[in-house]
Amino acid sequence: MAYSVRRFAWDDVPLLTASEAAHGPPASAAPADAVERMRRWLAQPGMRPERDCFIADDDGTPAGYAYLVVEQPLRRGVLIFEAAPAGRAPLLDAAVSDARSIGLAVVQVDVPETDDALRSFLASAGLAHVRTHLHLRRDGAQTIDAPLPAGAAIRSAGRDDTAALTDLQNAAFRGSWGYAPNTTETIAYGVFELPDDPPDRVLLLEEGGRLLAYCWTHQGHAGAPGQIGMVGTAPAEQSRGLGRAVTAAGVDHLV
Incomplete structure (x- = not known):
């Protein structure tokens, strides 16, 4: 397949929402307002989706998106992938090119521990593991005994x-x-x-x-x-x- 990549336009919000549902981690529930939620996320101060969000498609069929969250004070971009495996390479190329054009020094990607395919793809593209983050879960209704200091x-x-x-x-x-x-x-x-x-x-x-x-x-x-x-x-x-x-x-x- 020959994927083409284009930049985001605001009419693409439903497309991004569908890509997230198709290629992202399973949601614990399907919110009825998923499109509006995506729109709010893209509208955060400092985010520029028209420049930093890329959509891949195969002859008009969407194959996912990549968003480069730009953190200029660190000269860093954090890349979010929600794409079919075959669409990842052109999206990564577009995001790295974007990062270079705006003077970023590094691109990082958060990878779920269970996503061996994405981890393997990124390693083959030259990215290296630099940090591990833990997501801790507490089940039930247990409270924590930690009294407030006096005053x-x-x-x-x-x-x-x-x-x-x-x-x-x-x-x-x-x-x-x-x-x-x-x-x-x-x-x-x-x-x-x-x-x-x-x-x-x-x-x-x-x-x-x-x-x-x-x-x-x-x-x-x-x-x-x-x-x-x-x-x-x-x-x-x-x-x-x-x-x-x-x-x-x-x-x-x-x-």
């Missing part, structure tokens, strides 16, 4: 907390492998616009009027497991158990 309190974040939350997250993860600094726009969109049932609940731990830690929880569509996306603690306050305490509150919320 600390936890509350839910509102829109007025966006700037402080952004500052805390960037400080907590500064220097961590692969972390690209966030802006107030991306944090606000991620909490209040992107979720299926907005807003995500972000729990803030405060002490003496100071924001010291947070836990970002997410509840997806019906049937999907709840998630804790990020937990961060102010660098000067680490090793006090604040992260554990706010994580316990996040688990309590989800169960």
Whole structure:
């Protein structure tokens, strides 16, 4: 088959949604608003799908897509593949060419541990394994015993907390492998616009009027497991158990 590759247009949102369903990991439920969910994801601040998203097709038959999520501060692109195996090579070529044209130094791909075919393809294309991420799962309704320190309190974040939350997250993860600094726009969109049932609940731990830690929880569509996306603690306050305490509150919320 001779696949051609073109850039994304906004009329392609249903096509990308179908490709994700056909070639991505099995979903725990099929959300009725999958197309709108894809549209919200593509509309995130800083994303430029018309430049960085590519669609492969075989004589008019779509074979999937690749999206290069650009992180300019790191000169890195994170590539998302949802494509038939035969469409991966031309999509990878297009994404790498895009990365070079905008001055990125590296392209990385997250590969599920169970996807031997994708891992083999990427290795044959010259990509090397550099990092392993763990996805931890907790079943049942068990809570975590982690009492709050005396004088600390936890509350839910509102829109007025966006700037402080952004500052805390960037400080907590500064220097961590692969972390690209966030802006107030991306944090606000991620909490209040992107979720299926907005807003995500972000729990803030405060002490003496100071924001010291947070836990970002997410509840997806019906049937999907709840998630804790990020937990961060102010660098000067680490090793006090604040992260554990706010994580316990996040688990309590989800169960």
